[in-house]
Amino acid sequence: MSAPAPSADDMKQWLKAVAEHEDRGAFGRLFQYFAPRIASFMERGGLNAAEAEEISQETMVVVWRKAALYDPAQAGVSTWVFTIARNLRVDLARKASRTSAGVAAMRELPMRLEASVEDMALASERDARVRSAMATLSPEQATVLRLSFFAEKPHAEIAKELSLPLGTVKSRTRLAMAKIRAILERDQ
Amino acid sequence: MITHHPSDFTLARLAAGTLGAGPQLVVATHLSGCPRCRRGLRSFWAVGGAMLDEAAPTRLSPDAFAQALRRLDETDPPAEPAARVLHPDLPPPLNAYEIGRWRFVPPGFRWRRLTLPESPDANVIMLKIAAGQPVPHHGHSGTEYTQVLTGSFTDSLGRYRAGDCIEMDEEVNHQPVVDQDGECVCLAAVEGRLRLSGWIGRLIQPLIGI
Numbered sequence: 001m002s003a004p005a006p007s008a009d010d011m012k013q014w015l016k017a018v019a020e021h022e023d024r025g026a027f028g029r030l031f032q033y034f035a036p037r038i039a040s041f042m043e044r045g046g047l048n049a050a051e052a053e054e055i056s057q058e059t060m061v062v063v064w065r066k067a068a069l070y071d072p073a074q075a076g077v078s079t080w081v082f083t084i085a086r087n088l089r090v091d092l093a094r095k096a097s098r099t100s101a102g103v104a105a106m107r108e109l110p111m112r113l114e115a116s117v118e119d120m121a122l123a124s125e126r127d128a129r130v131r132s133a134m135a136t137l138s139p140e141q142a143t144v145l146r147l148s149f150f151a152e153k154p155h156a157e158i159a160k161e162l163s164l165p166l167g168t169v170k171s172r173t174r175l176a177m178a179k180i181r182a183i184l185e186r187d188q
Numbered sequence: 189m190i191t192h193h194p195s196d197f198t199l200a201r202l203a204a205g206t207l208g209a210g211p212q213l214v215v216a217t218h219l220s221g222c223p224r225c226r227r228g229l230r231s232f233w234a235v236g237g238a239m240l241d242e243a244a245p246t247r248l249s250p251d252a253f254a255q256a257l258r259r260l261d262e263t264d265p266p267a268e269p270a271a272r273v274l275h276p277d278l279p280p281p282l283n284a285y286e287i288g289r290w291r292f293v294p295p296g297f298r299w300r301r302l303t304l305p306e307s308p309d310a311n312v313i314m315l316k317i318a319a320g321q322p323v324p325h326h327g328h329s330g331t332e333y334t335q336v337l338t339g340s341f342t343d344s345l346g347r348y349r350a351g352d353c354i355e356m357d358e359e360v361n362h363q364p365v366v367d368q369d370g371e372c373v374c375l376a377a378v379e380g381r382l383r384l385s386g387w388i389g390r391l392i393q394p395l396i397g398i
């Protein structure tokens with residue numbers, strides 16, 4: 001039996017406790033929820049079990065260190081944790097021992113530019129909306145979305161899974177993804 | 189007014205971290221001036237968050253949490269690179285990258301190469317093309333990304349102005365020409381190997397060494 005999934009508010013509270021009191025109990029709850037999921041996500045993206053566990057640990061260490069930088073108006077906790085894990089994964093792929101100033105500028109850019117009040121109001125609801133929108137995707141759309149996240153050569157793998165000729169897969173993928181985004185942002 | 193954007197597929201791959209380093213820099217430079225694409229990126233980040241929530245938890249080694257706790261105490265946080273702007277006249281994050289000197293070959297055309305410390309193999313170049321000159325296409329081994337920094341050019345599919353990002357598949361055969369009202373500066377990268385074609389490409393490819 002696994003514990004019931006924590007709510008978005010639970011996660012925010014835990015992160016706040018880490019940020020404000022270096023609360024290791026709260027960190028433990030975050031770890032228990034996220035670390036096995038990050039590792040699973042990374043294995044799906046092609047890492048072996050040891051590398052996946054390493055990324056999951058490293059992600060959680062960054063979560064601990066940067067908890068005070070988390071802004072609930074910008075993103076849900078899961079989305080924030082995802083972006084940390086994603087950046088570490090990219091660094092690993094590039095064998096970058098440290099982030100360059102350019103990469104640092106690139107990574108802070110979207111968040112930094114979106115500090116307007118209007119965007120913050122949107123941000124607080126985005127995660128929930130995206131989640132319910134994802135449930136309405138067709139199997140083909142879901143495949144395109146999944147492979148663009150996990151496949152190293154997404155076009156080739158989309159062509160294979162959907163039995164499409166390689167010549168048409170690029171335009172089909174682009175159309176499918178534009179539709180997916182329209183679904184994701186439908187209520188905005 | 190921006191009228192050409194990278195595809196949503198590209199934004200999704202940027203969010204996922206599966207886009208190559210060169211295209212990523214070109215697209216990020218577009219994002220710095222494009223709220224529409226920043227919104228797309230954030231939607232796809234939220235997709236990543238949802239996928240993380242849905243991932244089936246895997247079994248970690250029994251002492252994984254103890255190890256993590258030790259790392260909280262042991263590890264000194266790595267020094268974050270200082271924010272810096274090397275080129276105040278260029279948009280971020282492009283302005284944080286080292287850019288080689290301009291090379292003048294052939295007449296009416298200059299190019300300079302960018303250095304990406306995070307990915308030394310990536311080929312990103314900046315092109316400056318005089319009014320009325322053809323833009324060399326670079327590509328044919330993957331999707332090509334071009335961000336217009338200043339000026340404009342036109343091909344059979346449309347007109348591309350400062351702020352626009354053009355994503356072109358290798359099979360697309362077009363011959364863009366810089367508009368008559370001034371020179372045009374673009375940033376260009378391809379997925380996979382950069383290869384220049386056309387007469388300008390043949391001329392400078394040996395010089396770029398790719």
Ligand SMILES: [Zn+2]
Pocket residue numbers: 190192193194218222224225
């Ligand atoms: Zn855009």
